[in-house]
Amino acid sequence: MKSLRVLVLEDHDFQRSFAVNMLRQLGCQEVFEAVDGAQALSVLDKVGKVDIALCDLCMDGMDGLEFLQRIGHSALVHSVIISSSLSADLRRTVQQIVSLLGLKMLGDVGKPMKAPALNNLLKEHLCGSGVVSPACAPVELANEDEVRGALRKQQLKAWYQPKVNLSTGEVEGVEVLTRWQHPASGILSPAVFMPVLEHCGLLDELLFAQLDTSLRLQQQARSDGFVLNLAFNLHVTQLINSDLTSIVKRILKLHSAAGSSLTFELTESGLLESSVTSLETMVRLRMMGCQLSIDDFGAGFSSLQRLCQLPFNEIKLDGEFIRTLKHEPRCRAAISSTLALGKSLGMSVVIEGIENKEEHDLLLGLGCTLGQGYFYARPMTGEELLRWLPARAGSGNKAEM
Template structure:
């Protein structure tokens, strides 16, 4: 009999099914297998026998149910990971998975009922692999000071990086999203998570935006000289739209670079537009009148998407990457993607699907009717020099 160095607790109120689970785990060679008929008994087992690697949990039980048990053990370190084994409907089990994540517990898998030996063995091996490759906890991110950020802006250390959008059918590049990276002289390339909050707090977002636009429009001119047209997409925050000089400044910048608004897209997250002011709407309208496209970013992550689409002059929907991450496991995500694509067609808006990392996801999205995507499958964000070299090997949409 094989030996698997795992301690497993079976939480199941049906005596026969509990016996089946215990026997399967012992057949697979688990180091120790404990059992309990409800949550209260499971807590007592943990108290008496110590922590376990895995809790195999039913959810609907008399007495303390699986949900309360999970809540009691969240962040206690008593259970390494959770396997759900329940006859509840798929939508309820998916919601429980979210609860597990919010409680700080590791979700290992959902086996449903009845238990199958092969599926259970696969999850046990998954747990062993995870334990063998677990990394030490990350150090908390460094807190950067305002004077450091201002110095970085003055010294042009905050550089525009570019992540392509691509045609899912052909792989052709359709445009790029302009992102910010800090090319620190001693610390290397720093993530925006380290400096963006300081820029926002200190009112420096406009300074960053126009620095990025200067760089991106210069690059756009270079690419145009090579016979290509490359749309540049910039992130805008709702707060920036309250500045009545925003659109005039962008118009002047375009004139200075002999560029046209049709070559630009501005991406706005829906959460920041819950109460758009008169000035905000006026800026959006002026940007559209200049020929710029407007994208609602992270679509589906907020609470008022449809209202925003109806009231504000958007031309593009960027579907949040979370829908793609769970595309294979979550039938509802497939329905949400399909419905968003249909909505885009009905509103005459393009839809860009974010977060595409595998060719399997690309093919699945094509079957759902998607055309344009963004993600690591095509390319990661890159510097201007790297982008120019990369583009020389790619095709660009006309």
């Protein structure tokens, strides 16, 4: 293993010595130590920057939390490993603080430390992984004229990610996403162009084009024996367009499609204040038979209030709850509570971000019905979807499961 410079912050003499010896046995030749944050800062002044700080949190004198705040954004420490006997919920919050401070969070080895867990994190550092700080470089947005041209030339394509019944494996619908099929740069992420479309007031034009394309695809899938609900992301600013519902109704009529075959997903963070027009739009969409889904549920601060006040009939639980499902009882409790809430309110619940069979099985055990994520399928083009559906059905509706 390439030699790493590691600083150990631990006020307990035996545990500090144990950590230092373990790091040396794992191949770290330069290991420095400190009994508290103040001494750690002094060590850094003398030896310069280190690759990793292995940090306890509760210490006499300057504790680990204050030390992390002092060295955040300083470039004196590249990555952090937490070693603490604090409860899991507190350690999880500290991990968020570390990332917000501009440091890379490698992981949490707990106490007592185990050599295999620590060795894995050291290898992750050498491979450049770990939890990336949100202080990374922002996405470079596309030129406004280019985006307008892409929309005009129909380069902004609809892609589809299936929603799956966890019990049966059957595909019950798809979320309609957007990818830019750039003639020179290939497939571009929505992060590059969606903010530009919003700024230019072009989200409705994109939505109506996607509706037309996706309803044609829905008809093709139905002729092959597959009934798909289409879910579209709707920005809160689009709700103030008083013509939105009449245009949606016209497009549905053009394709002889029912409103019940559509779902509109709205992110709760944009719904803090609702105008009369936006509320009327939501009601009219429901009157047409469309489903309204509150997207990224649990990621904002007004979820329950929004559920009580606005006419949603689906909850889409934020994928972050899945990340620590296996290890965090609180996440399991939050998912179970959301499922119970949905049932009591007569609302369906969709779980986002399912990436492996273990997560699938855990969620199925909690009573989840609908899920979406890479475990089932990644977003794909319409042509790929029409090939994927019968292939999945031919394998017993449980492809990749």
